[in-house]
Every structure is written in structure tokens, then in C-alpha cells.
Amino acid sequence: MSQSKNTPPRTTPRFSATFDQFTISEIQRAAATGIYDIRGAGTKRKLPHFDDLLFLGASISRYPLEGYRERCDTDVVLGTRFAKKPIRLKTPVTVAGMSFGALSAQAKEALGRGASAVGTSTTTGDGGMTPEERGHSSILVYQYLPSRYGMNPDDLRRADAIEVVVGQGAKPGGGGMLLGQKISPRVAKMRNLPEGIDQRSACRHPDWTGPDDLEIKIEELREITGWEKPIYVKVGASRPYYDVSLAVKAGADVIVLDGMQGGTAATQEVFIEHVGLPILSAIRSAVQALQDLGMHRKVQLIVSGGIRSGADMAKALALGADAVxxxxxxxxxxxxQSPDLAEEYAKLGTVPGAYDDWQEGRDPAGITTQDPELASRLDPILGGRRIANYLSVMTMEAQAIARACGKSHLHNLEPEDLVSLTMEAAAMTKIPLAGTDWYPGKNGF
Amino acid sequence: MSATLSNHQAIDLRESTIRELNAVLQSEDVTGSWLVSHPEGRHSIAVGLTAPIDIIIDGQAGYYAGGMNQHANLVIKGNAGPGVAENMMSGSVRIEGNASMAAGATAHGGLLVIEGDAGARCGISMKGVNIVVRGSVGHMSAFMAQSGNLVVCGDAGDALGDSLYEARIFVRGTVKSLGADCEEKDMSAEDLQILRGLLEEAGITEYSAEHFRCYGSARRLYNFHVDNAAAY
Structure with missing residues (x-):
């Protein structure tokens, strides 16, 4: 007691909200290394998302469909506008573009096996098509990227659809990146690069700029492939109303809109966290653009970026998307992120659920690596089964919601089935705030 | 000329569409020599070909003439628009006039000969093609060129070979400026032999290989280092 008279009381140590622990560690890291932080995966900040929407379900004024007994169809046809051979998916959830190089051959094979088992498609990535992924994917979308690594007309003709990649949600306006650790001899050969270098790839296509050129480019791709294949145009969500309008004008069959939650193999942290839009905020204006042009459901819209469940899928479809x-x-x-790998994640300075150094190629799960020992840990047959299971669960979840809303097809879900939980979600989607018939901006501000 | 041309199978683009033209030229059993008349700047002429046929395009071509060519040999008797012979895999494309931007972009193989000048970004991201330009090339030519050879008998514009990988560039005239990580190299005996072969293959006899300079990658940007950050 006598001591306390002499020592003034101290406040509890207080951390800054602005200079939080992550921010401090990033400044320290930057000062020590002199290079920006590069990592994989998508944005980690909290954003308005599908969780901010709810379905209303049936009531006295709407009647539901019986689970299991009354049909709720899930099929979708993509590429009906110009392609002679549109793609038919049994379920409106596809596997997005991820390259061999970013992913191991085993991971690509597993994705192909899983998607094929449930009747949906997978997508190549920056680096070309491997025979394995063509062999294991019954429907394969071939990405046409600025780098054109591994791009050749034989693979173009082998593909079921072509996706002209303008941008991706994790980095709208950014080019590809693959660090030297992952430029293995096979990856280097496919990309025509020296082994072990840090690959810098372009952010703009080399032979076209702007929507008028894109129209001519799409026509060339159609001419090369006999007007058979659907042509997708993929954009990162930034100005969705204009991008979708221009893609339609340029002749796209399908538009892929990727929000900032969408993952990347390797991108600057600052880019991932600070450029682009959350997908929830981009869907309405994309759908509006299609409706204004009279092209909704004629040019199909695929949305991606943080899709996790059948609920997310059902909400995206209700907002007007054709697939996710x-x-x-x-x-x-x-x-x-498996908890079984906790010990190995600890060696990499991380924990299950937070692992994002996909660019390093040291993935203990054998997925984002080119190391033969690590990659061999992934059994492509078992992995394929897990993907098929997961896709089936997503589909059944979406069907459960759709039946509860009285819909005999997932595509019959509509904005009227939804309410918003937050003002932000209501403003972004024009879905009324729960308990009201109002969203911000309705009848003017 | 009409005597030689009369031996060709003819397609008149005033009467046929681009789709009809390409469908014929892409068909599995196509053979021989073809004359495409009245091209009038149309886009995507003779793209996606796979057969070793000879084609003369009797006039000006628009975008992407000869795009993704495999095995066919094209002669364009006028000028060519952007992206001529883009992503060519094999065969040859010869342009008797000038070529617009991005000639030979991302091409993996074959020979592209431009008798006149080429615009900006000639040989951008080239992946193994050989390009011979009798005239000059515009700025940012051979940008991010990965492999293959670009031969320029005239001058090169700004930022030649910017962010170059393993392609070789030969220039006879002046280079306005070199791009990041591109440097002049000593011409080796192997370089000289490659250059002589390409000049000969392109039918260029008036210039001697000894009068060219050779440029390649300094390889300083292959692995990121903060001290080189200003070069990116």
C-alpha cells in the first residue's frame, strides 16, 4: 500500500486499431525485405457478402415443393448465343480457372475427376492445357490469357469452351505472377520460360486493346474453331455494368464476373486487399446491364469470388446469375487448410485456416506445389471423390432452398425470394432490408 | 502475274464470306495453291489453318491475318493489320507491304517476313517464331519476347526488347532506346550463322549479316531484387 503511493497507476497496454498487430508486422516485414508481400488466396477482410441476404421461404401466399419427391432441376446451358455446341452442365457450379503450375498435376486431375463425376466443367489457367486435365475433364474450358503461355490452336480445338480472360477478382488490372520456386522443368517447358525464374506476365493482351478490338479477337477465335465453341469473357469485378455491356457488345456468349474474394496463386497483398469489388456488390449491376440490353439469360452470367455453399449459389442465382x-x-x-497438417503448417509459420503462401510451392497438402514429393501426397482419385461430394452437397443445399421457395428449377429463384440483413447489402443488391419494403436509394435519397 | 495466278484455286471475298473462306482453307482435304482476291482489309483472313497449302492474299488484310497458322504459307500482297500471324505455330507469312502493331505476337514457330515496316510491339511475347523485317520496327518491339529471333534490317524504336527473356534481336540500323533488361551482346559465331540463315530464308540479299548488332536479355530481372525495383 505504501508503495502505491509512490508509483502512479499505469494503464493497461492498449493496441492501436489503426496500427494493429498485422499492420505492424507488415511494416516490419517491408522494412526488412524491401519487397511487397506476395501471397495466394483472396481478400481476407470482412466484406458485405451473401451472408447478408436471407431467403424468405414459402408461407401462406407461396407454397413449397416437397423435398426429394417434387423435382427441382439444376441443369444449365451455357453458350446459346452464337456457339454451335453450347455446354450443358448438370449443376450450375463450375470449377474456376487455376493453372497447372499454380496447382500440382495431381490437384488438376482431382478437380477434373470431381467435376466430371457430377457433370460440370473445369477450367485451365495461365500456362496452357495439360493432357492429364483434358483427359480427366469431360467438359474443359480453355483460358485465353494475356501471357498466352502454352497457347496453341490444337488445344483450342480440343477445348469445349474458350474463356478470354480480361481480369480476375483478386487483381483487376493485374498480370500473372508465378515465382521461381514453382517454375519446375515441366512448367518452364510448357510456358517457354527459363527454369526457376520469377515469371512476370503481362496484364494486357498483346494483340488487342479495348472493346472494339475484343470483338475482332472473339471473331478470330470463332473462325479458328469453326464457330463451335462458347466464348466466355472473364472480368474482375470493378465496373460491372460497363464491362458486362461491352463484353456483350464484343460478342461474348458467356460472361464470368469474379469478385475480390476470388483467389489467386500469387499476387501482392496490397492488390488483393485494395483493388476490386466484393462480388455481392457487382451482381446486380451486371444483371442490370444484361437486362437493359435484352440479353439476360441469352448471354449467361457466371459469378465467382467467395462462393462456399449451396446457399451462396442459390443467392447468386436468385440475384440473376446463371451459374457460379x-x-x-x-x-x-x-x-x-486441413487440421491434420497443423504440425507442417507450424513449420511454415502458420496455422490451418490461415495458410496463404501458395506462391512458395511448399504446400503440405500437395495442392499449390510443383514439388514431386509434396504433390504425390494428393491422391487424385480420392481428391476427385471429395470434389464430387462437395459439389453434390452444394447442389443439394441449393435445391433444398429452392424447393422451400417453391421453385421447380434453381433458375426460378428470383430477387423477390430474398431479403437483406444489412443496409449495405440492401444498397448493393436493391433487395429490401428485412422487415421493410425499402432499400437505400428507393424513391430517391 | 495473272498467268501464275490462273493456276490457283480462287476465292473472291466480294462474293464469299470470311466464314466460307476459312471453312474451305481449314478443311481436312485442302491442298494446292489458293488466291484470295478483294480482301479489302477484312479481319481474320486465313486463320487457324493446318494444311501445308500456299495462299496469296491479293491486297490489304485487316486484323489477325494468318492467326495461329500451322504449316500453311501465306503471302499478303498489300499491308497487314494488327496481330498478323499472331500465335503462329509453323509455316510462313510474308507481307509485301507494311504490318501494323503486334505483328507475330506470341508466335511459337514458323517464319514471318515483313517487306516493309512493322508498327509497335512487333514480336511481342514471341515464343519461338523467327521474324525478319526488311524495314524498321516501332516502339516496344520484342516486349517480353521469350524465344526465337527478331531481325530488323532498318531501325528500331524506343524500348526495344523490354523485359526480354531468351529471344535474340538483330538490328542493322539504329536503336532509339533499349528497354528494361535488354542489352547489346557480342555477336557469336552461332548468332551470325542464325542471322545469315534467316536473311537467306527471307530472301534478303542486299544486307550482310556482319552489319547487324545483336541484343539479348541481361537477365537481371529474372529473380526479383529490391535494388532493381526501378527497372520494373
């Missing part, structure tokens, strides 16, 4: 795509969720289904 998953990337990060598929990797988790394969075994990424």
Missing part, C-alpha cells in the same frame, strides 16, 4: 464458379472452396475440399 468455385476456386478456393474447391482447394479446401481437396485438403487445403
Amino acid at each position: 464458379a468455385i476456386g478456393t472452396a474447391a482447394l479446401i475440399a481437396l485438403g487445403d
Whole structure:
């Protein structure tokens, strides 16, 4: 007691909200290394998302369909606008573009096996098509990227659809990146690069700029492939109303809209966290653009970026999308972030659930690596089964919701089935705030 | 000329569509020599070909003429628009006039000969093609070129070979400026032999290989280092 008279009381140590622990560690890291932080996966900040919407379900004014006994169809046809051979998916969830290089050959094979088992498609990535992924994917979308690594007309003709990649949600306006650790001899050969270098790839296509050129480019791709294949245009969510309008004008059959939650193999942290839109905020204006042009459901819309469940899928479809795509969720289904790997994650300075150094190629799950020993840990047959299970669960979840809303097809879900839980979600989607018939901006501000 | 041309199978683009033209030229049993008349700047002429046929395009071509060519040999008797012979895999494309931007972009193989000048970004991201330009090339030519050879008998514009990988560039005239990580190299005996072969293959006899300079990658940007950050 006598001491306390002489020592003034001290306040509890207080951390800054602005200079939080992550921010401090990032400043320290930057000062020590002189290079920006590069990592995989998508944005980690909290954003308005599908969780901010709810379905109303049936009531006296709407009647539901019986689970299991009354049909709720899930099929979707993509590419009906110009392609002679549109793609038919049994379920409106596809596997997004991820390259061999970013992922191991085993992971690509597993994705192909899983998607094929449930009747949906997978997508190549920056680096070309491997015979394995063509062999194991009954429906394969071939990405046409600025780098054109591994791009050749034989693979173009072998593909079931072509996706012209303008951008991706994790980095709208950014080019590809693959660090030297992952440029293995096979990856280097496919990309025509020296082994072990840090690959810098372009952010703009080399032979076209702007929507008028894109129209000519799409026509060339159609001419090369006999107007058979659906042509997708993929954009990162940034100005969705204009991007969708221009893609339609340029002749796209299908538009892929990827929000900032969408993953990446390797991108600057600052880019992942600070550029682009959350997918929830982008869907309405994309759908509006299609409706204004009279092209909704004629040019199909695939949305991606943080899709995790049948609920997310059902909400995206109710907002007007034709299908969704998953990337990060598929990797988790394969075994990424598994608690079984806690010890190995600890060696990499991380914990299950937070592992994002996909660019390093040291993935203990054998997914985001080119190391033969690590990659061999992933059994592509078992992995394929896990992907198929997960895709089936997503589909059944979406059907459960759709039946509860009285819909005999997932595509009959509509905005009227939804309410918003937050003002932000209501403003972004024009779905009324729960308990009201109002959203911000309705009848003017 | 009409005597030689009369031996060709003819397609008149005033009467046929681009789709009809390409469908014929892409068909599995196509053979021989073809004359495409009245191209009038149309886009995507003779793209996606796979057969070793000879094609003369009797005039100006628009975007992407000869795109993704495999095995066919094209001669364009006028100028060519952007992206001529883009992503060519094999065969040859010869342009008697000038070529617009991005000639030979991302091409993996074959020979592209431009008798006149080429615009900006000639040989951008080239992946193994050989390009011979009798005239000059515009800025950012051979940007991010990965492999293959670009031969320029005239001058090169700004930022030649920016962010170059393993392609070789030969220039006879002046280079306005070199791009990041591109440097002049000593011409080796192997370089000289490659250059002589390409000049000969392109039918260029008036210039001697000894009068060219050779440029390649300094390889300083292959692995990121903070001290080189200003070069990116």
C-alpha cells in the first residue's frame, strides 16, 4: 500500500486499431525485405457478402415443393448465343480457372475427376492445357490469357469452351505472377520460360486493346474453331455494368464476373486487399446491364469470388446469375487448410485456416506445389471423390432452398425470394432490408 | 502475274464470306495453291489453318491475318493489320507491304517476313517464331519476347526488347532506346550463322549479316531484387 503511493497507476497496454498487430508486422516485414508481400488466396477482410441476404421461404401466399419427391432441376446451358455446341452442365457450379503450375498435376486431375463425376466443367489457367486435365475433364474450358503461355490452336480445338480472360477478382488490372520456386522443368517447358525464374506476365493482351478490338479477337477465335465453341469473357469485378455491356457488345456468349474474394496463386497483398469489388456488390449491376440490353439469360452470367455453399449459389442465382464458379472452396475440399497438417503448417509459420503462401510451392497438402514429393501426397482419385461430394452437397443445399421457395428449377429463384440483413447489402443488391419494403436509394435519397 | 495466278484455286471475298473462306482453307482435304482476291482489309483472313497449302492474299488484310497458322504459307500482297500471324505455330507469312502493331505476337514457330515496316510491339511475347523485317520496327518491339529471333534490317524504336527473356534481336540500323533488361551482346559465331540463315530464308540479299548488332536479355530481372525495383 505504501508503495502505491509512490508509483502512479499505469494503464493497461492498449493496441492501436489503426496500427494493429498485422499492420505492424507488415511494416516490419517491408522494412526488412524491401519487397511487397506476395501471397495466394483472396481478400481476407470482412466484406458485405451473401451472408447478408436471407431467403424468405414459402408461407401462406407461396407454397413449397416437397423435398426429394417434387423435382427441382439444376441443369444449365451455357453458350446459346452464337456457339454451335453450347455446354450443358448438370449443376450450375463450375470449377474456376487455376493453372497447372499454380496447382500440382495431381490437384488438376482431382478437380477434373470431381467435376466430371457430377457433370460440370473445369477450367485451365495461365500456362496452357495439360493432357492429364483434358483427359480427366469431360467438359474443359480453355483460358485465353494475356501471357498466352502454352497457347496453341490444337488445344483450342480440343477445348469445349474458350474463356478470354480480361481480369480476375483478386487483381483487376493485374498480370500473372508465378515465382521461381514453382517454375519446375515441366512448367518452364510448357510456358517457354527459363527454369526457376520469377515469371512476370503481362496484364494486357498483346494483340488487342479495348472493346472494339475484343470483338475482332472473339471473331478470330470463332473462325479458328469453326464457330463451335462458347466464348466466355472473364472480368474482375470493378465496373460491372460497363464491362458486362461491352463484353456483350464484343460478342461474348458467356460472361464470368469474379469478385475480390476470388483467389489467386500469387499476387501482392496490397492488390488483393485494395483493388476490386466484393462480388455481392457487382451482381446486380451486371444483371442490370444484361437486362437493359435484352440479353439476360441469352448471354449467361457466371459469378465467382467467395462462393462456399449451396446457399451462396442459390443467392447468386436468385440475384440473376446463371451459374457460379468455385476456386478456393474447391482447394479446401481437396485438403487445403486441413487440421491434420497443423504440425507442417507450424513449420511454415502458420496455422490451418490461415495458410496463404501458395506462391512458395511448399504446400503440405500437395495442392499449390510443383514439388514431386509434396504433390504425390494428393491422391487424385480420392481428391476427385471429395470434389464430387462437395459439389453434390452444394447442389443439394441449393435445391433444398429452392424447393422451400417453391421453385421447380434453381433458375426460378428470383430477387423477390430474398431479403437483406444489412443496409449495405440492401444498397448493393436493391433487395429490401428485412422487415421493410425499402432499400437505400428507393424513391430517391 | 495473272498467268501464275490462273493456276490457283480462287476465292473472291466480294462474293464469299470470311466464314466460307476459312471453312474451305481449314478443311481436312485442302491442298494446292489458293488466291484470295478483294480482301479489302477484312479481319481474320486465313486463320487457324493446318494444311501445308500456299495462299496469296491479293491486297490489304485487316486484323489477325494468318492467326495461329500451322504449316500453311501465306503471302499478303498489300499491308497487314494488327496481330498478323499472331500465335503462329509453323509455316510462313510474308507481307509485301507494311504490318501494323503486334505483328507475330506470341508466335511459337514458323517464319514471318515483313517487306516493309512493322508498327509497335512487333514480336511481342514471341515464343519461338523467327521474324525478319526488311524495314524498321516501332516502339516496344520484342516486349517480353521469350524465344526465337527478331531481325530488323532498318531501325528500331524506343524500348526495344523490354523485359526480354531468351529471344535474340538483330538490328542493322539504329536503336532509339533499349528497354528494361535488354542489352547489346557480342555477336557469336552461332548468332551470325542464325542471322545469315534467316536473311537467306527471307530472301534478303542486299544486307550482310556482319552489319547487324545483336541484343539479348541481361537477365537481371529474372529473380526479383529490391535494388532493381526501378527497372520494373
